[in-house]
Amino acid sequence: MPTMTMIEAIRDAHDVMMARDDNVVVFGEDVGYFGGVFRCTRGLQQKYGRARCFDTPINESGIVGTAIGMAAYGLRPCIEIQFADYMYPAYDQLVSEAARLRHRSANDFAAPVTVRMPTGGGIFGAQTHSQSPEALFTHVCGLKTVVPSNPYDAKGLLISAIECDDPVIFLEPKRLYNGPFDGHHDRPVVPWAKHPLSEVPEGHYSVPLGVASIRRPGTALTVLAYGTMVYVAEAAAAESGIDAEIIDLRTLLPLDTDTIAASVEKTRRCVIVHEATRTSGFGAELSATVQEMCFYHLEAPIIRVTGWDTPYPHAQEWAYFPGPQRVGEAFRRVMEA
Amino acid sequence: MSDHPRLSLHVPEPEFRPGAKPDFSGVTIPRAGTVRRPPVDTAPEEIRDLAYSIIRVLNRAGEAVGPWADQLSDEALQAGLKTMMKVRAYDTRMQMAQRQGKTSFYMQCTGEEAIACAFQMALEPGDMNFPTYRQQGLLIASGYPLVDMMCQIYSNSRDPMKGRQLPVMYSSKAHGFFSISGNLGTQYPQAVGWAMASAIKGDTCIAAGWIGDGSTAESDFHSALVFASTYKAPVVLNIVNNQWAISTFQGIARGGSGTFAARGHGFGIPALRVDGNDYLAVYAVARWAIERARRNLGPTLIEYVTYRAAAHSTSDDPAAYRPKEESEAWPLGDPVERLKNHLIVKKLWSEERHTQAVAEVEAEVIAAQKEAESYGTLHTGPKASGRDMFVDVFKEMPPHLRRQRQEAGY
Ligand SMILES: Cc1ncc(C[n+]2csc(CCOP(=O)(O)OP(=O)(O)O)c2C)c(N)n1
Numbered sequence: 001m002p003t004m005t006m007i008e009a010i011r012d013a014h015d016v017m018m019a020r021d022d023n024v025v026v027f028g029e030d031v032g033y034f035g036g037v038f039r040c041t042r043g044l045q046q047k048y049g050r051a052r053c054f055d056t057p058i059n060e061s062g063i064v065g066t067a068i069g070m071a072a073y074g075l076r077p078c079i080e081i082q083f084a085d086y087m088y089p090a091y092d093q094l095v096s097e098a099a100r101l102r103h104r105s106a107n108d109f110a111a112p113v114t115v116r117m118p119t120g121g122g123i124f125g126a127q128t129h130s131q132s133p134e135a136l137f138t139h140v141c142g143l144k145t146v147v148p149s150n151p152y153d154a155k156g157l158l159i160s161a162i163e164c165d166d167p168v169i170f171l172e173p174k175r176l177y178n179g180p181f182d183g184h185h186d187r188p189v190v191p192w193a194k195h196p197l198s199e200v201p202e203g204h205y206s207v208p209l210g211v212a213s214i215r216r217p218g219t220a221l222t223v224l225a226y227g228t229m230v231y232v233a234e235a236a237a238a239e240s241g242i243d244a245e246i247i248d249l250r251t252l253l254p255l256d257t258d259t260i261a262a263s264v265e266k267t268r269r270c271v272i273v274h275e276a277t278r279t280s281g282f283g284a285e286l287s288a289t290v291q292e293m294c295f296y297h298l299e300a301p302i303i304r305v306t307g308w309d310t311p312y313p314h315a316q317e318w319a320y321f322p323g324p325q326r327v328g329e330a331f332r333r334v335m336e337a
Numbered sequence: 338m339s340d341h342p343r344l345s346l347h348v349p350e351p352e353f354r355p356g357a358k359p360d361f362s363g364v365t366i367p368r369a370g371t372v373r374r375p376p377v378d379t380a381p382e383e384i385r386d387l388a389y390s391i392i393r394v395l396n397r398a399g400e401a402v403g404p405w406a407d408q409l410s411d412e413a414l415q416a417g418l419k420t421m422m423k424v425r426a427y428d429t430r431m432q433m434a435q436r437q438g439k440t441s442f443y444m445q446c447t448g449e450e451a452i453a454c455a456f457q458m459a460l461e462p463g464d465m466n467f468p469t470y471r472q473q474g475l476l477i478a479s480g481y482p483l484v485d486m487m488c489q490i491y492s493n494s495r496d497p498m499k500g501r502q503l504p505v506m507y508s509s510k511a512h513g514f515f516s517i518s519g520n521l522g523t524q525y526p527q528a529v530g531w532a533m534a535s536a537i538k539g540d541t542c543i544a545a546g547w548i549g550d551g552s553t554a555e556s557d558f559h560s561a562l563v564f565a566s567t568y569k570a571p572v573v574l575n576i577v578n579n580q581w582a583i584s585t586f587q588g589i590a591r592g593g594s595g596t597f598a599a600r601g602h603g604f605g606i607p608a609l610r611v612d613g614n615d616y617l618a619v620y621a622v623a624r625w626a627i628e629r630a631r632r633n634l635g636p637t638l639i640e641y642v643t644y645r646a647a648a649h650s651t652s653d654d655p656a657a658y659r660p661k662e663e664s665e666a667w668p669l670g671d672p673v674e675r676l677k678n679h680l681i682v683k684k685l686w687s688e689e690r691h692t693q694a695v696a697e698v699e700a701e702v703i704a705a706q707k708e709a710e711s712y713g714t715l716h717t718g719p720k721a722s723g724r725d726m727f728v729d730v731f732k733e734m735p736p737h738l739r740r741q742r743q744e745a746g747y
C-alpha cells in the first residue's frame with residue numbers, strides 16, 4: 001500500500017471524490033492553479049478544469065456564501081479557508097446560514113458544504129497562523145466538526161465529509177501535514193512514511209464521522225485528544241511510563257460518547273488535552289460530558305491541559321504549546337489524586 | 338431542455354504562466370506628464386477619467402514633466418532616494434537573516450519602495466497610517482530606528498512587540514504607524530474610523546488606509562468605502578496593486594472593474610491611478626489627496642500601479658505560478674533606478690556618488706543588525722520573556738490568567 005503524507009492523503013481524497021462525482025467543486029484562495037499554499041489541491045485544476053477547481057477573490061464570507069448557494073443548488077463544494085485564523089469574516093455565513101439552512105427551511109434547502117482549514121500552531125506562525133477555533137464551531141448547532149490526526153483518517157474522513165449531506169468543518173492540524181509531530185520541537189521531524197497510519201488505500205473508502213479511535217489501549221487513565229495532541233499524549237505516555245489509554249476523538253461533533261464513557265469507566269481517570277485556549281474550549285464540553293456520564297466511576301478530578309488563555313505567541317511558542325512535559329505532569333497528578 | 342444556450346463559468350486567468358514569455362507591449366501606459374492635475378476641490382464626477390489612466394512624472398529620459406512635477410526640493414529628492422535604498426538594503430539583510438535561521442519569516446517590498454517612502458513624506462506628525470505588512474517604507478521614511486525594527490524581526494529581548502507578533506508586524510503610535518494585523522483588510526475601516534474621530538473632535542490630523550490588490554476583495558474594503566463616502570472622512574485610501582496576491586493575479590480581485598481605482602466611483606469617492614514606481618508621481622498624488630482630506634473635502638482612493646518583484650514572503654516561491662522573467666518585463670521599471678536617473682539628469686547625483694551611497698546605507702544597516710543581534714535572535718541569545726505572553730491580554734491581569742502564568746512558571 002502506498003504511504004502518503006497528510007497533504008497527499010487530503011489531495012487524494014479530493015481527487016477520488018472529484019472523479020466519482022461531477023458535483024464536487026473545489027475552490028478557495030490560491031487553491032486553483034497553484035494548488036493551495038499547503039499544496040493540498042495541487043493538480044486538481046489541471047485534471048478537472050477551471051470550472052471545478054478555481055482561485056477565488058480574497059473574501060472568506062464570499063467563499064462560504066457562494067459555496068452555500070452552490071450546495072443548495074445541488075453541488076458538493078469542498079472549499080478551503082487558507083488558515084483557520086482567517087475564517088472569521090465567514091463566520092456569519094457559517095453560523096447564521098450554512099448551519100441553519102435545513103432547519104429554517106423545514107428541509108426544503110440544505111448546505112452540504114465541506115469547509116477545510118489548516119489549524120493549530122507549532123510553525124512559528126504567531127497569532128494569525130496558529131489558532132485552534134474548533135469550539136467556535138462545536139458551539140453552533142447544525143455544524144459537524146472533524147479533526148483528523150493522520151493520513152489514513154484524513155482521507156477517509158474527508159471523503160465522509162464531502163459525502164455528508166450537512167455542512168462539515170474540517171480542521172487540518174498543519175503541524176501534522178508532514179509528519180506525526182509529538183511536541184518535541186527540538187528533535188528532527190519524523191516523516192509520515194515511518195508511521196503505519198500513512199498507509200493509505202487507493203480509491204474510495206471512508207472513515208465514518210462520529211466514531212473515535214483508541215490509539216493506545218491502556219488501563220491507568222483515559223486521555224481525550226485530537227489532532228496534534230494525540231502524538232503529544234503518546235509521547236507523554238511513553239516518557240512517563242503511565243499506561244494511558246489514548247482516544248483520538250477524530251470527530252468532535254457528533255461526539256463518540258460511547259467510546260469515551262467505556263474507557264473512563266474502565267480507567268476511572270481522565271485527562272483532556274487540546275491546543276486551543278482553555279476557557280470555554282472544547283475540553284470544557286468533554287469534561288462536562290465525562291462528569292455527566294461517568295461521575296460515579298471517577299477516582300480523581302478530570303484535568304485539562306490546554307493552550308493558555310492568551311493570543312498564540314511567536315517567540316514564546318513552546319511556552320504556549322501544551323507539550324509532552326505538561327501532559328506528563330497532568331498524568332502524574334491525576335494518578336496521585 | 339430549454340432553448341437557451343448552456344451557461345458556462347467564467348474564471349479569469351493571467352496572460353502569462355511559467356513557461357510563457359511575458360510581453361507587456363499591449364499594456365497602455367500613458368506618457369509621463371500627460372495626465373491633468375485638477376484642483377483638489379473638483380467634484381468626483383468630473384475626474385472619473387483619472388481612475389482609468391496612470392499619473393506619471395518621470396519620463397524615459399529621467400526628466401520630471403507635466404502638471405504633477407516640481408513639488409520636491411533637490412534635498413528632498415536626494416533624501417527620498419537614500420530612504421528607498423535603505424529600505425532595499427534592510428529587506429536584503431532581513432531576508433538573508435531569515436535564510437540563516439535567525440528568524441522564522443520575512444516579507445520584502447522589492448520594487449514597491451517608492452510608494453510608502455514618498456507617501457510618508459507627504460504626511461505630517463499626528464497623522465496615522467494603517468499599513469499592511471508591505472509598508473516598512475513608511476516606518477523607515479519616518480525615521481523609526483532600524484535596530485527596533487530588527488528586534489521585532491528577531492523577536493528578541495528588545496522586541497518592541499515583546500516576542501508576540503510574527504516578524505514584520507510592527508507598531509508605533511509615535512511614528513504614525515498603526516499596529517499591523519495579519520488579517521487582511523480589517524484595518525481599512527479602522528483607518529476611516531480614526532479619520533472620523535479626528536473630525537468628531539474637530540482636530541486637524543488625517544488617516545491613511547493601506548490595502549493590497551488582492552485584499553480589496555474583502556468585505557472590509559467595501560465597508561471602509563461606504564463609511565468614508567457617507568461621512569466624508571478625512572482619509573486617504575491607498576491600494577497597492579502589485580499585480581499579485583500570493584499566486585493569484587490581480588484579475589481575480591478586480592473582476593469586471595476596469596481598474597481598482599474605479600471601485601471608488603460607485604461610492605462617489607474621487608479616485609486616482611498613479612505610477613507606483615515613480616517617486617515624484619506618488620508624492621504629488623499623495624499631497625493632492627492629503628490636502629483634500631485636510632481641507633475637509635473628504636476621502637480619496639488611490640491605486641498605485643506597481644509590481645511585486647520578490648516572492649510573497651520567505652514561505653513562497655513564485656516560480657510555481659508566474660514566469661521568472663515577468664518582473665524584468667514589467668514596463669514601469671525599478672523605482673530606485675528611476676529616481677537615481679532623474680537625480681543624475683538634474684546633476685544632483687552621479688554613479689560614483691551612488692556607489693558611495695550604496696556602501697553607506699549598507700554599513701548603516703549592517704551596524705544596526707549587529708546591535709540588534711546582540712539583543713538576541715529568535716533561536717539564540719537573550720529572548721522575549723514567556724512572562725510577556727500573559728501581559729496586555731487585558732489592561733489588568735484577571736485572576737485566571739494570573740493562575741495560568743504561575744502554572745506556566747513565569
Ligand atoms: C483574512 C485573510 N485571508 C487570507 C489571508 C492570507 N493571505 C496573506 S497575504 C495574502 C495575499 C494578499 O495579497 P495582496 O492584498 O495583493 O497584498 P500583497 O501581498 O500583494 O502585498 C493572503 C491571501 C490573510 N492574511 N487574511
Ligand SMILES: [Mg+2]
Pocket residue numbers: 549550551577578579580581582583645
Ligand atoms: Mg498584491
